[in-house]
Every structure is written in structure tokens, then in C-alpha cells.
Amino acid sequence: MGKVEDRAEWITVEGARTNNLREVSVRVPKHRITVFTGVSGSGKSSLAFGTIAAEAQRLVADSYPLFVRNRLPQRGHADADRLDGLMHTTVVDQRRFTGNARSTVGTASDVAPLLRMLFSRIGIPNAGYSPAYSFNDPSGMCPRCEGLGTVDDIDLDALLDRSRSLNEGAIRFPTFAPGTYRWKRMVHSALVDPDQALSEISADDLHLLLYAENLPLTDPGPEYPKSGLFDGVIPRLRNAYLRKTPSRLTDDEQEGLARVVMRATCPECGGARLNAAARASLIEDRSIADWSDLPVSELRQVVAALRDVRVEPVLVAIRERLEALDAVGLGYLSLGRLSTTLSGGEAQRIKIVRHLGSALSDVCFVFDEPSVGLHPHDVHRLLTLLVQLRDAHNTVLVVEHHPDVIAAADHVIDLGPGAGTAGGCVQFEGAPSMLGATDTATGRILRGRVRINRRPREASQTVTVANATGHNLRDVTVDVPLGVLTAVSGVAGSGKSTLAAAELPRQHPEFTVIGQEPLRGGIRSTPATVLGVAEPLRQAFAAANGTSPSWFSANARGACPACKGKGVVVTDLAFLDDVRSTCEACNGTRFNPTALAATLDGHTIADVLTMKAAQAAELLAAEVDVVPRLRWLEEVGLGYLAIGQGADTLSGGERQRLLLARHLADTTDPARLRIVLDEPTAGLHGSDTDRLLALLDRLIDGGATVVVIEHNQRVIAHADHVIDIGPGAGDQGGTIVYQGTPAGLLTHRPSLTGEHLQRVSG
Ligand code: ADP
Ligand code: ADP
Ligand code: ZN
Ligand code: ZN
Numbered sequence: 001m002g003k004v005e006d007r008a009e010w011i012t013v014e015g016a017r018t019n020n021l022r023e024v025s026v027r028v029p030k031h032r033i034t035v036f037t038g039v040s041g042s043g044k045s046s047l048a049f050g051t052i053a054a055e056a057q058r059l060v061a062d063s064y065p066l067f068v069r070n071r072l073p074q075r076g077h078a079d080a081d082r083l084d085g086l087m088h089t090t091v092v093d094q095r096r097f098t099g100n101a102r103s104t105v106g107t108a109s110d111v112a113p114l115l116r117m118l119f120s121r122i123g124i125p126n127a128g129y130s131p132a133y134s135f136n137d138p139s140g141m142c143p144r145c146e147g148l149g150t151v152d153d154i155d156l157d158a159l160l161d162r163s164r165s166l167n168e169g170a171i172r173f174p175t176f177a178p179g180t181y182r183w184k185r186m187v188h189s190a191l192v193d194p195d196q197a198l199s200e201i202s203a204d205d206l207h208l209l210l211y212a213e214n215l216p217l218t219d220p221g222p223e224y225p226k227s228g229l230f231d232g233v234i235p236r237l238r239n240a241y242l243r244k245t246p247s248r249l250t251d252d253e254q255e256g257l258a259r260v261v262m263r264a265t266c267p268e269c270g271g272a273r274l275n276a277a278a279r280a281s282l283i284e285d286r287s288i289a290d291w292s293d294l295p296v297s298e299l300r301q302v303v304a305a306l307r308d309v310r311v312e313p314v315l316v317a318i319r320e321r322l323e324a325l326d327a328v329g330l331g332y333l334s335l336g337r338l339s340t341t342l343s344g345g346e347a348q349r350i351k352i353v354r355h356l357g358s359a360l361s362d363v364c365f366v367f368d369e370p371s372v373g374l375h376p377h378d379v380h381r382l383l384t385l386l387v388q389l390r391d392a393h394n395t396v397l398v399v400e401h402h403p404d405v406i407a408a409a410d411h412v413i414d415l416g417p418g419a420g421t422a423g424g425c426v427q428f429e430g431a432p433s434m435l436g437a438t439d440t441a442t443g444r445i446l447r448g449r450v451r452i453n454r455r456p457r458e459a460s461q462t463v464t465v466a467n468a469t470g471h472n473l474r475d476v477t478v479d480v481p482l483g484v485l486t487a488v489s490g491v492a493g494s495g496k497s498t499l500a501a502a503e504l505p506r507q508h509p510e511f512t513v514i515g516q517e518p519l520r521g522g523i524r525s526t527p528a529t530v531l532g533v534a535e536p537l538r539q540a541f542a543a544a545n546g547t548s549p550s551w552f553s554a555n556a557r558g559a560c561p562a563c564k565g566k567g568v569v570v571t572d573l574a575f576l577d578d579v580r581s582t583c584e585a586c587n588g589t590r591f592n593p594t595a596l597a598a599t600l601d602g603h604t605i606a607d608v609l610t611m612k613a614a615q616a617a618e619l620l621a622a623e624v625d626v627v628p629r630l631r632w633l634e635e636v637g638l639g640y641l642a643i644g645q646g647a648d649t650l651s652g653g654e655r656q657r658l659l660l661a662r663h664l665a666d667t668t669d670p671a672r673l674r675i676v677l678d679e680p681t682a683g684l685h686g687s688d689t690d691r692l693l694a695l696l697d698r699l700i701d702g703g704a705t706v707v708v709i710e711h712n713q714r715v716i717a718h719a720d721h722v723i724d725i726g727p728g729a730g731d732q733g734g735t736i737v738y739q740g741t742p743a744g745l746l747t748h749r750p751s752l753t754g755e756h757l758q759r760v761s762g
Contacts, residue, residue, distance in 0.1 A: 473734045
């Protein structure tokens, strides 16, 4: 029919130019699942997040300025001739939950309020209204730890160097160092001899020095403040630092504190976070704290057995949420688990559950590679949830590489052909089955079978992880071969990271774990700073212009005064998420006009920071140290990134490959390289995965040992050695199901990993 119907059925994009997109025009069907495919850096995110979601959210932001919640990756402005048919849009990304010790799986998935409602109705004895069961509410929280479940205290062994005297710096905390004002107070108190090692001071005197509070001094030194009473080291540290929120402390103080503070379970509530009344209220012998300790899969059974007509709707809602958590492969988590300990993939799946429960319809959801962290077995359960969202009359957009997710889509949009300036064009639009027949990078990957490594390398030696019991590991002893590629596989929560990223490096510190955690330096770090090429770059600019290098740092004299060199202006909305917008003074370049007036071979510092590694290497060819470092960026498959691109625009997988590039650039003896990578293929197209494997092969042929935690079938099939952990997650996992060659895994029946490998290989 006419135009009106068109508008209702499609989201239309015309002439999109965001980042590398080249006048992209596409139609995205509403109330369908559309997957965006293409090699890394081809422009998938620029289209789905940077154009469609960004514009939709900007429209909402304009109409409700106070309720703007900034969830957008900072990927620049949507730039298109026309966008039509946009709808209310929610971005479900892989940002981890950060920094809040009050956020748990229960609160983040919105199950916690339902549990409180249930206990306030049928818990016995009854503690009152539902806030009385909340550790975030004064009426429910444990008074000792204020609902945190832990208390911080000073670890004396870490704080004191008993072999030293006060004058030699026995108190290992920056503000008590010799010469400081606090050190003077201790010395002039005359409570102890400042030249005597602590170990030689009497226990009573030392106790006073450490624990005295408001002590009137009988015989202080002449320089002690006249009216002053004396507070010992520990009360001083507690009052000055432990009671403050970390963000109010200087970096030095935070680092100092991290070294001397010990976090212990709260002695009053035993970690339950709740006060005595809330803990005493039971449903069939279990308190709400007991419920929060159970893995979701077990809690489901407890709730399933409950029958009570008074609260049937609440029970139904709880059952649905728990079932959804289980269905996204998170059944091994407990509701009490701190959100900050979750990986990016786990965080995203919690957000999916929250949205499933929110009863919204006619919303557009945009997902960022939701299969990350999932075993193929769990990917299928995830797909049923995406279908459920669609069938509730929502529009689902997914940026993905996983062949099974692509196959399950109603519609695919493939971008390419290459990355960065070599990409940005639509290669294919249509049904996934047709994409497999095209001569695109994605088509080739979809057609190809995964090839099993039939000639695995032999280990030169092995190291043994002995009697590992971290988290769910059940006294695991396993050999890790050296000089080969080992893949550690198993369903999410089976214990892969605990074994390979915690126990292995703990028992064998020569292994370095390269993870996906946020980069130090936060918003200010870029590929250039992480790789250590930013400083040589500044030197080159300084030399060419006869000024100081600090003019070419956005953290120093070069900083734009309006945004202080951040490139964005952050508006603090108190109780809502901060709102960020591009700084208008510097147009997001971070630099002031003086810095931007200087050039190197005709390029400003801001120009150079938008260059890719190859271009920058050409410009800096004279800097012998810099060029090979930039090369590593290309080697790990990040040649498409701008060297000055903010770390907050990088995905977890990109951050990891950036850290890998730095580690490789810093490695002096490649033959001794021992690295553990946690899902390095996150965010990688199949063809990029093959390039990464080729790089790992070169490293291993040079003598390196590489251990990868992976779900990716191409990687598992390519490995020389596989360690499969399971069989299930959490309590159902934690044992070695299989160790040996990938070919042997194919026929090893109890292994779910082997079963799926069989399916895709040939
Ligand atoms: P994909 O999602 O397919 O991996 P992206 O859309 O993230 O690709 O990136 C496409 C291109 O745009 C890449 O060259 C990338 O480096 C660039 N790009 C992405 N975000 C930004 C940004 N905020 N600033 C500058 N360039 C960016
Ligand atoms: P995988 O890497 O296979 O996904 P993990 O090693 O991360 O599995 O987790 C194994 C088990 O240990 C799971 O039951 C998980 O919930 C638990 N676990 C992992 N990290 C933590 C943590 N920081 N605190 C408490 N439990 C954890
Ligand atoms: Zn407590
Ligand atoms: Zn600015």
C-alpha cells in the first residue's frame, strides 16, 4: 500500500555517514530480528548503535531532557540524510556494572523487589513492609556494615614493617611517611622511641601508638601541639580514609589504602547484609538471605514448590524471572552475587532478563554480540529469549558474529567489504540463508565447515595446576602443556576462568592474564597511550615546533579549557546516570587552539590521533621505537582503530587485543611468552578469528605458550590441546571432563563441547 504503511513497517535509513559508513541506505523491518554482520571495524556498530539507536535516543532525549539516561557508546554523532520510522529504543550493551557494592544480581535483574514483597507478605515472623527486607533501606540493613555485608579494616601485617623504626618509615602509608605532618605527631608524642624498630618496642607502648583515642599525653615533646590530644595510627586511618567514599581520595591515598586494608565478612550479619529482624523472617525454614545464597537454578526449585494463593501473582513473576536467568545461561549465579564481579557478557544477559520482565512492547532493542561468553549449548536458549522479545511485539537488532544467531534472524544486513575506510558499505540485505550463498567474507565463513586440527603440536614440557579449589573447582589437578595452543572450554560458569585466569597464574606466576577489564586511565586512555606511543608523538611535535611536549597532551597544557581535555562535557544529574555530550569548544578533539595551531608534516596533533596505525607509522617513520609498536596493533587485528580513539568506545574484545598488542610489544624474549587470553575472539568476525589464530600460531612456533578460554568452535578445533571443564555450571561443574586433542573431544560423549564441535565440523 502507500507510504503510511511503509513507515509503520520499517525503520528507514538514508545516506548514513556515521564514522566509516559510506552513504548507507537500508530498511530494517519492525517486529523482526535483524542481525548486523561483517568483519570487525566494517561499520556494524556505527549503523546499529551510532546511527539508528543514537538518533532514536536523541529524539527521546530532546523531549524528556531530565530523564535522559546515557547508555550510548560515545561513537560520535549520527550523520544521515534521513531517518524514518524510529521507535523507542533501548541499548543492551556489554558495559559491566561498575563500582556499586549495593548492586547485586538480584537488584540488577529486578528480582529482589519481588522477593521482598513475598517475604513481607508470607514470611514468619513478619518483619513489616517490604523495605524492611532490603539491605539498601535503613529499615532492613545490617547496622554494622550498613548493608554492604563486608567491613573494611586495617591489616596490621600489611601496614607495619616491624623491622623498621618510625624514622625509617615503619608505617607503610604515604601520609605517615617520615617528614609528614602525621609522622611529626607520632614522633613528638614521645610515646615510643622513633629510632627503635617496632619489634623492639613494648607491646603496651605499641598498642598506644596504634590504637589510642583522644589520649591526653603526659609528657609530649616540646613541639607537640599544646592543646592536642593523641589519636593512634589506626583510628586516624579509619576516620580519615575508611569512612570516605573512594572517589573523594587522591590516587596515592587509594593505592596506599588498597595495600593496607583488609576486607572481611561483616561479623554481625555474616555477610547477609540484613539486620536481625529481616534475617529471622522465614518461608519454609529459609530466610531471604538464604534465598539470595542459592544458585538461581536451585532457587527455582524452591519457588516452584511454593503454593500460596495470597501471593500467587508475585510467585508467578518470580518464577518467570528466575526461569529467564536460567535460560540465558546464568542459573549458576546466586541473586546475592555482586554485580561488579560479573563479566561484560554476563552483565548484558542480566539486562536482557530485566527487559524481558518489563512488559514493554513496541520497543526497539539493540544488542551488542549477546553470544559473548556463551557455550553453543546456551546460545540456543538465548535465541529463544530473543524470539520471545520479538513475539511480544518488539523490534530486535543484534550485532553478531555467531553463525547460529545469524541463522536464527529474520533479516540480515552485512557490512563490508573490509574494515575502516575499506568498509562501510552494505554488502547484503535479506534472509540469512541467502547470505551464506554470497561471495562476502561472512558468506564464506557461514558456508565453511570448522576444520579439526589433526596434527596437533607436541608439548615441550608441562606445568601442573595442583589441587585447585577456587570458587567451584573441585580439587582439580591438571597439566598445562608448554609450547602449544591450549583451549579451555566448558559452559558459562563451569570454572574456566577460575582455573585458567586465577589458579594457573597463581601457581605459575610466569603466566600473564590478558583480560577484558577497563583500561587504567579510563576515558583518557587510547591505543596510543596504552601502547606507549603518545609520548614519542608529543616529542616529535615539540621538536618540529620548537615548544614543549606538554602542549601536545590533552591532559596537560594542550587541554581544551572547556572540557579539561576530555572531549566531552559530563552533566551530573545527581540520582540519574550522567549525561555526556561532545565538547563544543574543541569539537571533541580535546585540544586548545594553541595546540591545534602546531603541525607535523602538515598534520595537527588532533589529525594524527585520528589516524590508523599504518598511517601513523608512516608519519613517524623516523621514530625507530614507535613503528614496531604500532605494527603490533595491526598484527592483533586492530589496524582499523584510530590511534587516539577513546578507550570507552572499545568493546571488551578490542580492549583485550589492545592489551595483547602492548604485551607483545613489551616482550623481549618471545620464546618465554606465557599468556592466558579470556575469549579473545569476542567481537571478531570468523575471518578475523582466522587472522588471530595465525598470529597465535606464529607466536607459538617462536616458542610461546598460549592458553585461551574460548567458546568459539574455530578456536577449539584449531587448538593443539583442549581442557574441557564441567559438566555443568557452578556446583554442577568444576571438574575436568576431557583433556587431550580436539579430535579426541569429538567422540568424548559426556562433553557438551564435543557434541557441538561434532555438529559444526566436517
Ligand atoms: P564494527 O561494529 O563493524 O566492528 P564500528 O562501527 O565499530 O565497526 O567501526 C567502524 C569504523 O569506525 C572503524 O574504522 C572504527 O575505528 C571507526 N570508529 C568507531 N567508533 C569511532 C569513534 N568514536 N571515533 C572515530 N572512529 C570510530
Ligand atoms: P567460567 O569462566 O567457566 O564462566 P567462572 O570460573 O567464572 O566460570 O565461575 C565458576 C564458578 O565460580 C561459578 O559458579 C561462578 O558463579 C563462581 N564465581 C566466579 N567468580 C566469582 C566471584 N568473583 N565471586 C563469587 N563467585 C564467583
Ligand atoms: Zn553486616
Ligand atoms: Zn573541549
